[in-house]
Amino acid sequence: xxxxxxxxxxxxxxxxxxxxxxNENIIEYQNxxxxxxxxxxxxxxxxxxxxxxxxxxxxxxxxxxxLAFKSxxxxxxxxxxxxxLQGNPFNxxxxxxxHLLKETVGVKSQSFKKNDYLDLLNxxxxxxxxxxxxxxxxxxxxxxxxxxxxxxxxxxxxNYAEALFVNEVDKESLPDFEHxxxxxxxxxxxxxxxxxxxxxxxxxxxxxxxxxxxxxxxKEFKEMKExxxxxxxxxxxxxxxEDLAFQERISKKFDDEKRxxxxxxxxxxxxxxxxxxxxxxxxxxxxxxxxxKAPNNTVRQALAPVEKKEEIPVDLETNLTRKIEQSTxxxxxxxxxxxxxxxxxxxxxxxxxxxxxxxxFNEHHIILLIFQNNYYSIDDDIYQISVSNKDxxxxxxxxxxTFITRFIAMISNKKNLSVEENELLEQYQNTTMRDW
Amino acid sequence: MNLSLEDxxxxxxxxxxxxxxxxxxxxxxxxxxxxxxxxxxLQVSGLHTGKISLDWSTVVNKNGYKEKKKYTEKGAEALSxxxxxxxxxxxxxxxxxxxxxxxxxxxxxxxHEKHDPLNFIKARLEISGILKETPTNSxxxxxxxxxxxTKASDNTGLPAYVSIxxxxxxxxxxxxx
Numbered sequence: 001x002x003x004x005x006x007x008x009x010x011x012x013x014x015x016x017x018x019x020x021x022x023n024e025n026i027i028e029y030q031n032x033x034x035x036x037x038x039x040x041x042x043x044x045x046x047x048x049x050x051x052x053x054x055x056x057x058x059x060x061x062x063x064x065x066x067l068a069f070k071s072x073x074x075x076x077x078x079x080x081x082x083x084x085l086q087g088n089p090f091n092x093x094x095x096x097x098x099h100l101l102k103e104t105v106g107v108k109s110q111s112f113k114k115n116d117y118l119d120l121l122n123x124x125x126x127x128x129x130x131x132x133x134x135x136x137x138x139x140x141x142x143x144x145x146x147x148x149x150x151x152x153x154x155x156x157x158x159n160y161a162e163a164l165f166v167n168e169v170d171k172e173s174l175p176d177f178e179h180x181x182x183x184x185x186x187x188x189x190x191x192x193x194x195x196x197x198x199x200x201x202x203x204x205x206x207x208x209x210x211x212x213x214x215x216x217x218x219k220e221f222k223e224m225k226e227x228x229x230x231x232x233x234x235x236x237x238x239x240x241x242e243d244l245a246f247q248e249r250i251s252k253k254f255d256d257e258k259r260x261x262x263x264x265x266x267x268x269x270x271x272x273x274x275x276x277x278x279x280x281x282x283x284x285x286x287x288x289x290x291x292x293k294a295p296n297n298t299v300r301q302a303l304a305p306v307e308k309k310e311e312i313p314v315d316l317e318t319n320l321t322r323k324i325e326q327s328t329x330x331x332x333x334x335x336x337x338x339x340x341x342x343x344x345x346x347x348x349x350x351x352x353x354x355x356x357x358x359x360x361f362n363e364h365h366i367i368l369l370i371f372q373n374n375y376y377s378i379d380d381d382i383y384q385i386s387v388s389n390k391d392x393x394x395x396x397x398x399x400x401x402t403f404i405t406r407f408i409a410m411i412s413n414k415k416n417l418s419v420e421e422n423e424l425l426e427q428y429q430n431t432t433m434r435d436w
Numbered sequence: 437m438n439l440s441l442e443d444x445x446x447x448x449x450x451x452x453x454x455x456x457x458x459x460x461x462x463x464x465x466x467x468x469x470x471x472x473x474x475x476x477x478l479q480v481s482g483l484h485t486g487k488i489s490l491d492w493s494t495v496v497n498k499n500g501y502k503e504k505k506k507y508t509e510k511g512a513e514a515l516s517x518x519x520x521x522x523x524x525x526x527x528x529x530x531x532x533x534x535x536x537x538x539x540x541x542x543x544x545x546x547x548h549e550k551h552d553p554l555n556f557i558k559a560r561l562e563i564s565g566i567l568k569e570t571p572t573n574s575x576x577x578x579x580x581x582x583x584x585x586t587k588a589s590d591n592t593g594l595p596a597y598v599s600i601x602x603x604x605x606x607x608x609x610x611x612x613x
Contacts, residue, residue, distance in 0.1 A: 002553060003553060003554065003556070004546075004553065004556050007530075008450065008530065011530070011531050015531075046554075047554060050554055050555075052555075053552075053554045053555040054555070055555075055557050055558075055560075055594055056554070056555040056556055056557040057555075059541070059557050090593065090594035091593060091594070092560075092593065092594045092596075093594060
């Protein structure tokens with residue numbers, strides 16, 4: 001391809017990227033801006049030693065550096081600017097290159113990352129602050145408190161996503177509703193886009209376009225996905241829990257079980273017994289907009305009503321029990337038993353199987369199984385699989401099925417995969433053997 | 437001289453037809469906002485002095501064109517492209533990618549004898565649009581501002597052209613910085 005054609009194609013992709021950014025389609029934006037960068041860089045590098053080709057040479061290098069900066073590739077951006085300056089750029093372009101260099105170096109040396117994607121997340125984020133109640137840590141915070149807070153908040157969000165999915169998506173519109181629901185829930189994770197360490201403050205956001213669903217793309221699903229975080233903010237974070245009108249509205253929107261799953265983790269965070277207090281603040285973590293107060297019984301009953309035992313079959317409840325038993329001869333008696341709220345265990349896999357298809361790992365693969373709030377869950381970052389289930393056998397079966405289904409979907413949809421999805425497919429292919 | 441605004445899509449061979457049609461529509465919206473109608477005359481100054489009759493037939497659905505600043509800017513781009521192609525030696529107008537906005541570049545077309553595939557960008561085109569001039573934001577003042585920005589002529593500056601379009605009194609200016 002000629003230099004001008006490469007450049008023209010890069011400009012076209014950059015414009016498409018901007019359009020996706022304006023529509024908050026971040027994953028598409030990132031893919032396009034990266035492709036635009038690769039093309040513009042190739043065009044610029046054709047003129048690497050053509051120092052007399054000004055202004056074209058420095059204009060192309062400046063464009064490529066700008067795209068590198070937008071892609072978060074700050075080192076590459078600096079390198080491209082340096083290449084441009086080694087030529088003979090016109091003064092105007094040189095001034096622009098130096099300005100871009102200053103901006104890039106400034107961003108690179110900051111303690112936090114800055115790029116268009118994070119800016120967009122921060123724009124719609126909620127700023128939440130944790131403060132230790134005792135004050136004895138003089139502004140420092142207890143790490144387990146932060147972990148507890150983030151885990152419960154994320155749990156609430158996942159349950160909210162699940163509830164909204166069930167409410168808004170027609171079961172008949174999907175070939176495997178339960179699988180899609182589980183997949184959607186597991187991928188609905190909050191993102192922390194900016195933190196402050198004066199007490200503990202974090203910007204919480206969510207990016208639903210990050211979720212890829214190879215077999216789900218109905219209009220109602222798309223609309224639900226786009227509104228998910230905004231509705232979560234409105235219903236769970238900003239609402240006044242003591243307001244009777246809110247309680248009535250949310251009771252109509254979600255049934256008892258869904259409300260319990262959504263709000264119980266939040267009510268847990270607000271309990272008097274917690275060693276920290278939570279507030280929503282302005283984006284500098286200074287002015288408090290809302291403080292989460294310990295819930296009274298009316299709030300608890302409205303938002304997380306106690307399960308009516310006679311309505312829920314016992315075999316649907318999942319409890320983990322730790323027992324200490326004494327054995328004397330043939331007689332065994334339980335000395336101590338406790339229900340476990342949280343449990344985690346590593347499992348080593350050599351392979352897996354689902355629906356007569358088998359995968360063998362080239363090297364043993366370790367997954368972490370977690371039990372919490374009556375659910376088992378597996379979050380596998382390497383193969384990007386997140387599943388949850390109430391049953392121990394069920395979770396492993398679901399993991400196996402999700403792994404193989406996903407692998408098959410990526411292979412059959414290879415032409416339409418994004419850059420990141422292609423990298424994931426390579427990971428699957430390079431680390432496993434399959435028998436189909 | 438006559439200029440049909442719809443001809444932009446055929447004149448700009450390196451831009452997509454869709455984009456050119458968009459620019460044309462923005463220009464029509466800006467003109468009709470004043471309101472001007474087809475056959476109105478653009479008074480040109482700078483590299484050329486004279487009048488150009490502007491014609492159009494497209495009926496634009498204006499529901500999508502509510503932001504004045506945007507259609508003024510895009511409308512000015514459309515007319516500036518015509519002026520640049522007509523009154524400079526260059527006939528390529530293309531966009532570049534910068535962090536703060538958009539630049540347009542001029543160069544020789546691929547069929548031109550001076551075309552250099554290794555140095556196809558020759559000059560910058562800076563475009564400015566005013567919907568309705570005011571005493572503090574007048575056409576004349578904008579030209580003067582652009583001229584002040586020019587560094588002392590020492591042949592080391594980037595070749596650049598300035599185009600300013602004012603819609604209410606229908607004035608256009610194109611000159612080399």
